[in-house]
Ligand SMILES: Nc1ncnc2c1ncn2[C@@H]1O[C@H](COP(=O)(O)OP(=O)(O)OP(=O)(O)O)[C@@H](O)[C@H]1O
């Protein structure tokens with residue numbers, strides 16, 4: 001056997017799920033299966049340069065180490081793929097779980113000692129059979145070297161048994177791996193959306209203690225103070241300490257990049273992951289959502305939206321007793337009950353600590369010994385403003401501390417007189433930014449001002465495409481960006497969506513001034529709009545990751561709309577985001593954007609028709625059927641004048657859907673018949689299948705079961721042939737209900753199960769809740785009262801969490817049929833009624849019979 005590698009290695013730990021029980025029940029089969037398992041692991045380890053650690057072996061567990069993290073991940077992937085394809089002996093269809101962690105360990109006598117191995121074992125303990133979990137350390141090393149088609153899904157931070165530091169855990173994903181697992185078996189899963197800190201935090205014990213004290217007695221605290229003094233950082237640091245104390249966690253909404261005060265409530269909904277509720281204002285949905293929760297909401301950088309934030313905050317606090325708000329703003333917001341705390345600049349010792357920390361980061365190995373007085377003088381000159389201190393410290397990569405002081409003194413000669421008021425500090429900060437900016441080379445300066453066009457951060461690729469033109473080549477953007485990061489003018493964040501960059505607001509505002517002065521702002525706005533239009537149009541909701549990519553770009557997308565780009569760009573962007581807005585439940589914002597874009601002049605009728613259909617869809621989702629019909633009819637008129645029959649057919653079926661939802665079954669029938677005839681006429685098979693589905697649902701209400709069955713089965717067959725998964729899922733669900741009405745329970749279960757399995761991964765709360773209702777109705781029919789109640793309660797919880805109400809005749813009908821059962825059960829006061837309802841994934845597993853209690 002090869003020698004085991006010393007130093008920093010990646011640990012690869014596996015075990016077999018539920019092996020004890022299997023050994024007891026099927027010892028022979030397990031013996032054979034384990035021999036197959038051992039052989040397969042041996043092969044995979046050899047292929048990927050892994051080394052088995054014999055002494056780590058315990059039961060069916062295997063410990064191996066890799067010199068390269070990428071090899072370990074590739075090995076885990078191959079192993080799970082091959083295991084999934086094996087035929088196991090009866091009673092021994094084994095599933096293994098794998099955990100990977102990287103770290104230093106001491107190798108003695110063929111055994112590794114240290115935290116890293118231990119942590120790996122703790123991560124493994126949270127995993128499920130078939131799953132591969134990767135620690136943050138390993139995920140960072142793997143970076144871009146993931147095997148083809150593989151990805152890492154961020155499962156968030158988890159507390160592990162006996163370990164203080166929570167671990168951020170990732171799940172290895174690949175189209176051939178299973179990916180739907182119940183929640184990790186960790187001590188807890190944090191509920192928060194706090195960003196990972198971009199740099200180390202310098203303790204400010206006085207301010208942190210004051211904040212804590214203020215939060216003990218008021219439900220709203222605003223941290224005020226001049227730009228760059230550390231309000232945001234203090235709020236986030238405080239928030240991190242609160243996560244565990246609030247059942248529903250801590251959530252941050254970054255408002256710095258938001259321009260439109262009308263969108264404050266919408267932004268908060270989006271940050272909390274709550275869809276907009278059809279027919280009610282976002283602020284009402286938000287209030288309803290928060291009413292029953294225990295959570296902390298951080299409203300960061302509010303000063304430019306002070307009135308809107310104050311008004312909303314007042315309403316939320318009045319309605320939601322378990323809510324606590326922490327705002328940061330240069331001025332107080334004047335909300336009743338608001339406590340304010342003025343964040344002063346850093347104390348000298350803190351500023352010195354910050355300078356030293358950032359100086360060492362800029363120039364590793366640097367010692368400032370003997371220069372304490374110089375550093376202290378620099379910090380005094382900068383008024384202890386953290387942002388100014390960071391900018392100066394970044395210069396230590398090319399200047400000594402005395403040189404920095406000298407330059408600052410020259411520069412600030414005029415600034416250091418007079419009282420140290422907020423306005424004076426603001427001038428200090430501006431001068432510090434100015435100084436930092438002037439020391440940049442010309443290409444960095446060009447990039448700096450151009451980057452100010454981005455709102456809410458950007459990816460490298462966006463910077464290259466938007467800012468790399470003219471005298472700044474696309475290929476040099478990376479180098480210049482590195483320079484700006486080194487100078488602390490741009491911050492780097494590791495996020496679940498990859499590396500992102502952003503400027504602090506004050507710095508960005510300065511950059512925007514430079515952009516205007518250079519006469520480039522219009523050109524940049526155009527390039528920015530063009531880039532995000534390409535991002536939005538490149539793919540649709542069916543491609544993996546599209547929604548997540550748009551989620552992180554929300555502020556940029558809004559900036560495009562609010563910058564009023566060319567009419568055509570605006571309309572195309574709005575039209576292409578329809579699927580995004582729908583999937584995220586952002587129908588109010590979508591509708592407003594589409595409406596605004598459609599009000600402008602457009603030469604292209606086909607584009608206009610697409611946008612109108614989008615508008616019809618958004619209005620439909622909000623239950624505004626009249627507006628929806630108007631938009632759809634206008635779109636249909638345009639298609640007709642263009643001779644676009646496929647477009648006309650889509651409008652007809654959409655009109656059918658609108659009428660059905662509005663309860664006008666006669667109209668719905670007319671539209672759907674016309675749509676079907678047209679689709680058959682032009683041979684558009686996807687449209688035929690869609691019309692059959694809609695007509696099938698309609699037939700359940702206003703037709704006959706035989707007709708419904710024929711249509712639904714036809715649409716299911718076509719959907720399968722065409723690989724149209726959403727249609728298949730929907731048709732199976734409705735067919736399940738049809739079987740149920742005909743008392744064919746086994747068939748109903750088969751349909752529901754197939755539908756739910758297919759929908760499990762991608763479906764939103766509305767769809768999953770409807771499916772759980774189906775299972776509940778089945779349980780009622782089978783006389784399993786308690787099961788029915790649990791499923792129905794889980795469906796209600798999903799709807800309640802997402803603040804959605806059932807809005808189709810179909811959903812209402814299912815609920816109606818469940819009602820007598822619920823009333824009966826509640827009257828009997830069954831135990832299930834007192835239990836906390838199952839969460840989404842648990843409920844799915846329960847519905848599918850994967851778990852029995
Ligand atoms: N206690 C701290 N430890 C480490 N870095 C800090 C600390 N406080 C502030 N900083 C750094 O200083 C810079 C400015 O801080 P921050 O963004 O929190 O200021 P702010 O008061 O929110 O400014 P603005 O009014 O512009 O929003 C940031 O880069 C931040 O990381």
Ligand SMILES: [Mg+2]
Nearest residue numbers: 231232301328
């Ligand atoms: Mg701030």
